[in-house]
Amino acid sequence: MTKFSQYNFNDAINKSLKEIGFEEPTPVQEAVISLINKKKDIIVQSETGSGKTHAFLLPILNAITKDQTVQALIATPSRELAYQIYEDTQAILKNYSEEYNAFIYVGGADRDRQKRKLDAHQPQIAIGTPGRLWDMIRENDLHVDDVQRFVVDEADMTLDMGFLDDIDHIASKMPENHEMMVFSATIPQRLEPFLKKYMKGPQRVELKNSSIIAKNVDNWLMFAHGRDKKEMIYQLMTLGSPYLALIFANTKKSVDEIYNYLKSKGLKVARIHGGLSPRERKRVMKQVENMEYQFVVATDLAARGIDINGVSHVINAEIPDDLDFFIHRVGRTGRNKMSGIAITLYNPGEENKIAELEHMGIKFSPKDLKNGEIVEAYDRDRRTQRHATHEKLEPKLVGFVKKQKTKKKPGYKKRIRQAISTDKRQKTRIKNRQAMKAQRDKRRGS
Structure with a gap:
């Protein structure tokens, strides 16, 4: 069994890994770290929550030097994920005897302050969202002439959110001999032209989970029968005692409606969606991390852009239009081999979506809410x-x-x-x- 101690990381990294409780690499880390150490261009396809962040962070941080130049650039499609990577970076750097700098560049932050900081000195690691990174590079505030490694994290989400042009601009400014690393849960066909344009004989790593939904997650399906889903969610949340429940809806409007309903029922609930200001989203995320909330209602931004620890329940108040997001949502629970429960509510007329999910290999256990209890229900196919x-x-x-x-x-x-x-x-x-x-x-x- 491989241990992190076998990778010959420096003493500061080994100490940091011990402090955060990391002893053994995940499969994606084991597959990727050695390739990065060999300075290969890589395309890594691995499920959400598989440990991709530390797969690229550890070898990058192990190789940085004291030179006051940007040596690694990490682009990610959401502010939340950028902050998460930044915090993971700081947790590794904290035991370095000398100061190494990681700066973060996201929309909503004070741009003038960022420019003044860059005028003073450039960071060794730059992390941010594609739009803000490109702005800083285009205006010659962030210097990428010496970048050795360029990471594009959550590439499929970057494509879906319309940031690929910014990534294209950034990549065009990179030195010719830089290494490029692309990490994603899926690699859409529309991404391939970009990969061919900027990557040199990339090594592809694809790690598929043996089952789409982790075996330690109970995946329940509930037919709403035309009932008020908000009331059903309230009942589900108060029947047991979730450690932390994530409730997903497709739109900001739906999130607000569920949030307001649960709040009116006396639950301490948070909400996360793109309509909140960056400062408010950051504040809410910090409160969630500090376990100030037991219930969080969110759009799919939270399914891909953030990593909330300790999620015991996931409720799909609505089935996502992009069915791949279903997997990302449910993947928020059952982490670190802990048990989890995922519950999907569906209305009459949505049987075809359920059938499509089942065609993808997702298996459901039919359940129902009766007299304040969760009971077994007939399978849809048997009933049909x-x-x-x-x-x-x-x-x-x-x-x-x-x-x-x-x-x-x-x-x-x-x-x-x-x-x-x-x-x-x-x-x-x-x-x-x-x-x-x-x-x-x-x-x-x-």
């Missing part, structure tokens, strides 16, 4: 099949269908379809014979 076939088939065929489903041997679905088709043909022939007999009887009587 019952209405579609059992009520129309002969009792003998119903038994056959049940028997085949129980066996679930290869081709059982095909055998069921063939049996149903045969039954229909037989009924049609019987019906036709009866009609012909009736006609003959009629002729005889006339």
Whole structure:
């Protein structure tokens, strides 16, 4: 079993790792750190929460020098994730005997103050959102002439949020011999032209989870039956005692409605979405980290852009339009092998979205809320099949269908379809014979 001590990190990093309780690298760290040490361009596809941040931070920080030049640039699509990476960087640098600087550049921060700080000296590590980083580079405040390593974190989210042009501009200003590292949960086809443009024979690392939803997460599905989802969420949150619950909705409006409802019920709840000012979002995130809130309502910004520790429950108040975000949402719970519960609420007419998620390999346990309790519910497919076939088939065929489903041997679905088709043909022939007999009887009587 690999230990961090085997990587020959400097004493300051080893001390910091011990303080934050890191002993063994995650699979992505084990796969990536050695490649970065070999100065390879890399494209890393790994699930949310797999430890990608320290996979690039540790070898980068181990290699920085005292030169007052920007040696590594890290771009990430959200302010929250930029602050998270900055704090992780400071936690590693704290035991260095000499001062090494990491600066953060995000929208909403005092730009003039950032410029004055850069006039005094350049940081060894620059972390920020693409738009603000490009502004500082374009105006020649942040100097990237000596950058050795350029990290694009959460690349698919960067693409989705329209920041790829800024990343393109930044990459065009990099020295020719710099190393580029792209980290992402998914690598969309639309990202490939950018990767080919700026990367030199990149090493691709793809780590897929053995199951899409971690085995230690109970993944529940609840049919709303047209009920008020806000009331259902309140009941779910007060039935047990969540350590920390994340409630996801698709829009700022929906987040506000759920937030206001839960607040009116007396719950101490926070909200996070793009409509809040950067300062307010930062304040709320700090309060959440300090465990001042037990319930957080958020848009998908929180699913990808931040890492909240100790999430015991995730509730999907709405199914995301981009179904990949479902995985990112549920991935916020069940971290570090802790148990978690994910609950998805859906309305009539959304069965097709559930079917698509199941087609992606996501398995649900149907549940329902009855008389203030969570109870087992019928599977949607069984219920649909019952209405579609059992009520129309002969009792003998119903038994056959049940028997085949129980066996679930290869081709059982095909055998069921063939049996149903045969039954229909037989009924049609019987019906036709009866009609012909009736006609003959009629002729005889006339």
